Each structure stands twice: as structure tokens, then as C-alpha cells.
Amino acid sequence: MLKKLKILTLLFLAILTLPVQATTTAESRGLEISRKADSKDTGFKDSTAHLTMELKNKQGQTSLRHLRVKSLEVEADGDKSLSIFDKPADVKGTAFLTFSHSKEADEQWLYLPALKRVKRISSKNKSGPFMGSEFAYEDIASQELDKYTYKYIRDETINGIDCFVIERYPSYENSGYTRQQVWVNKQEYRPEKIVFYDRKDSLLKTLNYSNYKQYEGQFWRADKMHMENHQTGKSTLLSWFDYKFKTGLSDSDFNRSSLKRAK
């Protein structure tokens, strides 16, 4: 009798968990792909790079920004980064310090050299544009595994590259997105394309990665990142160059003092 009941219970449980099991599979697969991509980029320690941002409006008029970006890998948390503007000339010396966190809200400070002022930026502005570009603050912050939940969607080949298509859902507050679809290169586990959906779940932006280069025999970095806003017709092209890894940066290169003396 007892045995029978046990079998019945098991059977019952099995039936109950069956549909759940199926969704968990898509979710755990999505997470697994993302975890692998994340671990492939672990160990870069620190990096420096130059960056140009070309902003293009609907009419095709362009304006250019020049930046330098320093990053520091932080174990078991988000990375630290310092971005310093060289152009446009009126904002030269303006610097952004970001402490990304995997679970808590990111912390950001802005230094305005003309006023000698350090401003703490509210984490509420995550969805706001970074320096007038089509990249939001949340797009340029380091993409930590814990910032999203994931779901595997399908396999697809784009531009001759075999990709996993996964969907990720921001688990942090104040995101401007309901979801993002990411095309992950099956071979190298690097993103090839991201499609962003706004808070109303309408198509908002597409980000294409190209001209990938491998550094230190491990870390893939795209030289070109092109973000197109489908709702406004504007676009931004990031061109990265002069990447250097393991340059010996430390915590003291990413504090209030270093923010103020950034030139």
C-alpha cells in the first residue's frame, strides 16, 4: 500500500514537473551559454583602449567623440572602468568612473573639469543616452552574468556564422529594456549581434559587432560596434583601437583622486 502510494506520488510529481522541466531546459541552456561566454572572458585583469564614437542623426550629419577607456577586472563582482573624453574639445577632460556590480546597482561618478566638480550619478538614469549617443549607460556598463535571466531560443546562422540565439531579461532595476536577443557565436562564444526591445516590448535598437580581434590568445574584442536606433533613425559607431591588456592597473587607478586627475 505504502509502496503504491509512493509510486503514485512519484508519477503525479513527474506529470506536474513535466512542462516546468521543458522551460527550465531552455532557461538553463540560455544560462549555460551565457556562463560559458562569461568565463571565456575571465582573466583579462585589466585593459586600456582608445575609442572613437561617431554619432549620426537621421539626416546623416555626423559628430565625433574621442575617448580613452581603462578597465579593471574585479573578481566575483562587476568591473571598474574609467572613461576620459578627449573630444569634443569643450568636454575634454570630462571623466566617468563606473563600479559595475553583479547584484547591487552600479555606482557612477562624473568629473567636470571646468567646474572641478565630481558628481555622483543616480543609477536611475541607466536607460539614458551616454554622451548623446545611441548607447545607454546600461549598454556600456560591464555585462555581468547575474544582471540578466536567460532563455535559449534557437540556432541561427548569420553572415555565415553559426550562432545560438538567446534571450536575456534584465533583472536590475530601471532598465530601458524588457528583453534583448543575443546572437552568440557557437565557436568563440562572443556576441555577434544584439537586438533590444524597449519597455513596451517594441523593437528599439540593433547592435552589430564586427572586426573581431583576439588578444592574449584568449580575449575577443570587436573593433567595430554599430548601434542603430530603429525608432529615431539615429546611429552610433564605436571604433576601438590600441587595446592593451595586463598593463598593471590597480584599484588606486579607479578612485575619486584618479577621476579628478584624469587628463
Added chain:
Amino acid sequence: MKKHLLTLVLICCSNNLYSMEWSGNLSVQSRLFFDEPLAVNSQQHDQYLSVAARPELYHSWDDDTQSITFTPFVRLDQHDKERSHTDIHELAWQRVFDHWELKIGISKVYWGVTESQHLVDVINQTDLVENTDGEDKLGQPMIRASTEQDWGLLDVYLLPFFRERSFAGIEGRPRAYPVVDTDLVQYESSDEERHIDYALRWLQAFDELELALSYFNGTSREPLLTPTIYNGSTVLLPYYPLMTQYGLAAQATLGNWLWKLETIHRQWLNENYNATTTGFEYTLVGLMESSADLGIITEYLYDNREQQASSFLENDIMVGLRLALNDAQSTEALLGFIVDLDTDETIISLEASRRLGDNWKLELELRSFHHLDNNSLLSSLKQDDMLQIDLACYF
């Protein structure tokens, strides 16, 4: 010290010309006044044209751990001889060590957090001829040692030379009535401008709260103005007393809310007083589905000397709106009203700026004064509603 730095700059120029970085701006400015000047037969004008230059030379070496910055400033004004002035905003050598840094030379620092005034910010002298809002500062000679540790950021300042506040001349506008005669300057200290001041500041962040405690001992940057007869006419004589000031600045960043506080305790002229500015800025992020942000600012300004205060901001409310379009041209505007709760005196100020192309920037400032009482410290500004247009080219 100045001489040595200059020599150092020259050496750098000759040896490493290739690695020097030049930047800065040239600007042309027009000031327009809508009303007749306060005094009859005044030597003031309705329109002022001026040009300014602020080049910056930067050189670093030793893997960026050492650097020299040189930022001279010059303005030439069509009418006002006092507003035509030069200054060195920065001429300093900086050395960075692992967790501390040293700066020797002329430099600027900023200590404030609030919007309407900066009670705690007392290192640099105000360049009042540049702007009446007190936001423009003169370079201050200093030796500064800073260290940033787990327990916070500590700055220690030695300030060996005092800078006098700049005041508009007889033809200048806006200006005080009667005019301030800076040649008659007097100090409490017998060392006059060579009195050595010192200051300390400690800053620490506790999650969303940032707290700064400061201490200043030396000659007050704020002068007292006393009417005096000189050469048969009445002028204002600036007097700089010695002071000790304790300051507290705090800012809490809680979501859309920024809570701000600046409070000081000052001992000078055989009196003690306290003054406080406190309030908030609430930001509507992504206003109406756009990428623009709108900030709503409210601050309360209090000085316990009340009507006897040397400042006109003794029981006032500031309300303001800050708009940032977050566009490619970095379009921004700040509209502010400061209202005296006792007298209804009102200052209205609008500041707006926008980048034109990649190298030009247009700035606009509008100031208007209302309900000014004849006995008020501001009464000389009664007729000085002003529009200022500034066009700058950055290189």
C-alpha cells in the same frame, strides 16, 4: 616658487615639445542691460563687449605620475578697466604616489554640493567680475597633499598667498554703489596677503551617502565692504578679516532623489555664526518618453545672523528646473528663482548652453532682480537686469 615652476615649464617646453598638449578656448561675450543705470550721470553703459582666452598646456611624464598644467586666463572688456583682467587659473606640478598625491603651485579646488550657493567652498577667491553668481574663481597658490584610503579621502592644504576678490570698476556693470576701490584694501592680519592659511578636508562615502568635513583657518575670502570718503568721493573699502570655519557637506543619492546639505560654523570679527543650505534635486529621467532629463531643485538657505548677515541669503528659498536634453549637442538649461522669505526680494536666473558643431559652444545667461529693497545688500543691482551671450571656440 612661481619662478621655479615657470622655469620647469620652460624646460619642458624646450625638451619635450612633441609631448605637450595644448587645449583651451577663445570666446567673445556680449552683455546687454535693459534699464537705465541706477545713478544719474553714471559712467556705466548699456552694452559691453569683451573677449577672453583660456589656453591650457598640459604635460605629463613618468608614466603619468608627474604632470604640469598651465592655464592662464585673460579677459579684455570694452569699457570696464577692472573687468579687463588676467589670472593664472592653474600653474601646478603634481606628483602621484601609490595612495597619495602632492600638488604644488596655483590651482583650483571645489568643495560644494548644493546649487544655490557654496558655503563650504572657501579655498579659492571668487572672480566676481567674471560672473556675479560667484561660480568663477581665481587661481590659489597652494601646497596640497592628498591621500585616499579605506577610511576616506584626506586633503591637507597650505595656502601661502591670498588673492583679493575682483570687483567691477566705475564703468563696470553690474557693480556696487558706491564703487569698490580695491586699492584701499585692508586686512586684519598684519601679514596682509602674505598670511599663511591652512585647511583640511576629509571625505568618505557610506554607500549612497557622501560626507565631507572641512576646516579652514586664515584670511576670509569674503570681504566686508565699508563706505569711506576717498579723494572727495564715497567708495567702498574691502576689509578681509581672519576666520576659522568648520564645514560639513553631505549628499545622499537615493534613486531619483539627490539630498544635499552644506552647513558652516564661522568664527570671525568677535562673532560666531552658522549658515546652512539644504535641499533636494528630484530628476524625472527620460521625460515624456524622450531621452531628456528634468530636475526639480528646491533649497533652503539660512544664516542665523538673519538681517544682520553679510550675505543677502539669510532666509531664502531657491526653486529651480534643470533640463538636460542628452543630445549630441549637450543642450542644457537651468532656471532658478531665489526668493527672500522676509522681504520678497527675488533673483531670477536662466543659464543655457549648447554645442554648435564640434568646436563651438553658445552660452546664454539671463539675470533679473525683483522687489529689491533700498536698504538691501542687493539694492545696487536694481537696474541691472542682464542678458549675457557667450560664444566660445574650443581647440
